[in-house]
Amino acid sequence: MLAGLKKDIPKMGARGRERTYSERVTSAVTGGDLEELKILLDKPGVDHINALGHAALHEAACWGNLKAIDFILRLKGDINVKSSGGCTPLALAVDHNQEEAVNLLLSRGASPDESDAKGVTPLMKAAEAGAAGIVASLVTHNAALEKKDGEGRTALMAAAQKGQAMIVGALAGRGAALTVTDNEGNTVMHYAVTCQENDVMLQFLAEKDRGLLNRPNKVGETPAIVAVKRSQPENLQTLLNLGADPAIPDNSGKNAVDHGRTLKRAKFRTAMKEVMENEGEAARQHMRRGTEEKISVRKPLRLKKTASFTS
Structure with a gap:
């Protein structure tokens, strides 16, 4: 005892x-x-x-x-x-959504670009969280838009990965590069397709740069292939509607259709099959003909900049 x-x-x-x-x-x-x-x-x-x-x-x-x-x-x-x-006081203020503390620290000279042990900056943290006011303050104090973390992600990619459409729009509006890639060659579009039902952001990115639709990463995976592998049929549907080609193969020779057949979860496999049957062939034919015929899609939603991001 x-x-x-x-x-x-x-x-x-x-x-x-x-x-x-x-x-x-x-x-x-x-x-x-x-x-x-x-x-x-x-x-x-x-x-x-x-x-x-x-x-x-x-x-x-x-x-x-x-x-x-x-x-x-x-x-x-x-x-x-x-x-x-490796976090600064500013980074922790961002983590805890303490906007007034963020503003005070920035006004007193805190560096907006100091990264933690994983290379994550305060701007990346705020972008992921969708903290528009904090993002605006950091950008106003000249936070580096293209600085990368240990995985090669930028703040734009961090926002896209979490489905923060308004932040993506605001950062792009301030000049954040859409064509920058991470360590694996992924673009912001690759990140956007991993977030469930992210059609607004996908339409916005395609409108800004249509080349993102079929741009492969280092292993040859297009955003369409990533959407399939991440079991995101709604995002795949949006990509196809926007003109993405599901027939483009990766470095292993497999395209989006091939990857769809190997999905383990039945409900996603069925959903992918329906998407491919309904839209895949039309999209492939459209891309192969090389015409300017437009696939029928909903009118893209335009993202508005928040007032705090105006220059």
Whole structure:
């Protein structure tokens, strides 16, 4: 019995005291107790990384405490201090959707392009989350549109992957390149087809650059093939309506139709078969004839820029 109780008693020592210190810093930040915060930061230093992997400025940014952020910066805290995971206070403010904190940090000189350990920038995080106001602030402060993460993704690709159509439209409107590829040769269109029922974005991208419809990645996969492999029949339908060619083979010699036959889940296999029967042949004939005959499609929806993105 005593042995069992011993296991429940937390071990103290340096690490145990550090956890207590971390909790006290968080409490001071969230409670707005700036006097306590100054005392806590005096000995280890304002940029001390605690057991949670954060400096005090990270905590203030996460909680969106503007007074604490200002106070720490007046104590000469590093505005771009990195957490144990390589995140800046700005990145964590973005992660927690603290728009006012983001704006304050940017106004005080925070770098919008500092990336974390995986190469992800604040703009990529905001684009993925669909945080239009934060994206606008970052772009206004000259965040790099074409900077890539460890996988070669740009903010535009990150937004497309999550189905953030308005963000894609806004970034494209500010000049984000549509033809940039990631480490595997995927374009923004390849990312867009992986998000369920993403027809508005697909139409927008095709309208901007029709070459994206059939552009292959490094293994020869077109967006149509990716749509099939990711079991996205609605997106495949949209691609075919827009003029994508399902007969283009990848590097293994298989086209979208061939990949459709190998789908393991019956409902997706059936859906793909219906799409191919209804639209695939018409699309193939249209592409092969090389005419300008248009396939019947719904009128493409145009994405409006948000007011905050106007130059």
